[in-house]
Amino acid sequence: MNVLLIYPEFPDTFWSFKHALKFVRKKASFPPLGLLTVAAMLPTEWAKRLVDLNVTPLKEKDLAWADYAFISGMIVQRKSACQIIARCKKAGVKIVAGGPLFTSEYEQFADVDHFVLNEAEVTLPPFLEDLSREKARRVYMTTEFADIRKTPVPLWELADLNRYISMSIQYSRGCPYHCEFCNVTALFGHRPRTKTAAQITAELDRFYSLGWRGSIFFVDDNLIGNKTSIKTGLLPELIRWQQEHVAMSFHTEVSINLADDVPLMQMMVEAGFETVFVGIETPDEDGLAECGKKQNKNRDLIEDVRRIQRAGLQVQGGFVVGFDSDTPSIFQRQIEFIQKSGIVTAMIGLLQAPPGTRLYERLRKENRLLGQISGDNVDGTTNIIPSMNIDTLQEGYKNILRCVYSPEHYYQRIKTFFREYKPKKTDAPLDVRRLLVLFRSIFYLGILGKERVYYWKLFVWTYFHHPRLFPLAMSLAICGYHFRKVCELHVFSRKKCDS
Template sequence: MNVLLIYPEFPDTFWSFKHALKFVRKKASFPPLGLLTVAAMLPAEWSKRLVDVNVARLTDENLAWADYVFISSMVVQRTSAQHIIARCKKAGVKVIAGGPLFTSEHEQFKDVDHFVLNEAELTLPPFLEDLSNNCAKRVYSTSCFADIRETPAPLWELANLKQYASMSIQYSRGCPYHCEFCNVTALFGRSPRTKTTEQVIAEVDSFYRLGWRGPVFFVDDNLIGNKKRLKDELLPALIKWQSEHVPIPFNAEVSINLSDDEPLMQMMSEAGFDTVFVGIETPDADGLAECNKKQNKNRNLVEDVRRIQRAGLQVQAGFIVGFDSDTPSIFQRQIDFIQKSGIVSAMIGLLQAPAGTKLYERLKQEGRLLGQMSGDNVDGTTNIIPTMDADILRDGYKRILRHIYSPESYYQRIKTFFREYKAPKIKVRFTFNHILALFRAIYHLGIVGNGRTQFWKLLLWTSFHRRELLPLSVTLAVYGYHFRKVSKLHVL
């Protein structure tokens, strides 16, 4: 059996980093973790090939070789997934589809032969058994959650790791919080399930043996969902692993209550974590109450961010405008919060309602849905009818992006961040690509860029005040270049 695993293309989004990746000669941020994990669950005797169209072209020869195509997709990859399925249909290759897009919208894909939905650990085995008996159904789904202690390590050897800027790994699924706009609990539940420490270390070892020495992203929706197990088991093991190998940096998604636990932050830093993404959403108390973001309420969020930064963890964050409780004052309040907190990578989006969320169901009952969401957090679209005038909302949103990603505001925010930030304990290994990236940054940002004056002022300020952070200042400057490109493409 010849199986072709295909991963659709990501459009030009905030998190694609397409414009930044060119500086380090990489084609994509991450390899397809879910698809490679599914590959490890398929029969060992099957021949398997991966085509990630973010890094390689899908050819007619690829499709001619395949007996079956397995495709996994996120919502933001919908357009590319549709094109790939159409090509498979034309080539006469049967398609098996899974992942978040199809779990939410499988009724929209008439040309897919079989859907393996929800968690593949539960739905893939019965499909494979039926397939071997020539009686495979069209849809396999479940309302149960898998024991991920049984999940195999991904088949990293199918991917060309040199094409990627970072690796990815999963420790847990599920989140203890239930924010109205988030579909994580619908997909994975509210009780975080974790892999064993031995599993995680084995996965780190697997791509380390393949030569990987770059950053690694823990894709968990909330790494600290089970604090006790994280502190008692995983972090001590990662600290030990780092001491015995060439250290590699980690980053993760967490909730803001990380700032309440100084020992946990210190352990994360010692284990190699240097960046965390936090869902801030809004500085407005009414907005937080509306979306059930209870973990963010009754806090000094700016000081929470600073405590995390002072522990050696850069804070990236997500923000939303368009809550029912928002008034036109929210736009300046978001700008002020982002600038004051020194959150350099600030993702701002209009409120969207993913299928399966409490928000989706509420707005459906109110007759305020506008169809499918794009899946892109920063393209200036929404699938809901807001209570605020739509033109005021859209103009205010554009004003936020124009301000926070203007070179003057962006570079000032880096300096605000550096004044608080404790340099991480794990030092990034410099490669020839990093040297090339520096020269590209000097040319694109310091010679021909619109913000070249601010770029050189930042490097000069960093050289005098935080010289050890000079490489990070260049990295963040490159990120800003990408963010400005994306913002101009979609909404400015």
């Protein structure tokens, strides 16, 4: 059996980093963790190839080789997935589809031969068993949650690791919180399930044996959902592993209550974590109450962010506008919060209601749904009828993007962050690769870029005030270039922000 594992292309989105990739000569941010995990669950005697459309095109000879095409993706990859399905259908290749996109919308894909939905550890074995007997059904789904302590190491050897900025790894699934707009608990449950620390170090060993020495993103929706597990199991093993190898840098997602646990932050930094993404959503207490974000309520969120920064972790943040409780003042409040907090990477989106969420069900009953979500967090679209006038909401949203990603505000935010940030280790010296990236940033941002005045101000300020953060400053400048390019696609207007 010849199996072609196909990963759809991402459009130009906030997290694609497409405009930053040219600086580092990479093709994509991350390889397809889910597909490569599925590959490890397939019979060893099957021949397997990966085609990630984010790094290489799908060729006719690939389709001619394949007996089956396994496709997985997220909602934001819908358009590319449809194109792949059409090509497979035309080539006569049987299609097996799974992952978040198809779990949410499998009824929309008439040309898919088999759906293996929900968690593949549960639904893939019966599909493979039925397939071996030539009695495979069209749809395999379950309400059961997998024991991920039995999940195998992904087949990373199928991917060309050199084409990516970072690798991915998963320690847990599920989240103890139940925010109204989030579909994590619908997909993965309310009780976090974890792998063993030995599984994680085995995955790190595999990366290491393949020559990877770069960053790794822990894709958990909330790594600290089970604090006991990471404090007594994962982090001590990561610290030990890092001491025995050339250290790698880690990034992940956490809830804001990380700020309450100084020992936990210290352990994370010692283990190699450098950046955490936090769902802050809104500085408005009514908005937090409305969406069930109880872990963020009654807190000084700016001080929380600063505590995490002072512990040696960069904070990236997610923000939302469009709650029923929002008034037109929310737009300026969001701008002010983002600027004061020093959250350089701020993802701001309009409220959307993914299928399976409590928000989706509430708005369905209120006849306030408008169809499918785009899956793009910052494209300015929504699938709900908001309480606020839609024109007011969209223009206010665009103004947030105009402001926080204008060169003036963005570069100022880097300085605000650096004044609080207390990293526990010095960045690696400028080797040949980093020097080439620096020269490209000077050319594209410092010479050709419209932001060149702010770029050079940051360049000089960092060099004299925070010299050991200089590589990070240049990295953030490059990311800012990408964010501005993406925002320009959706803001449309170039007028100066109203702030």
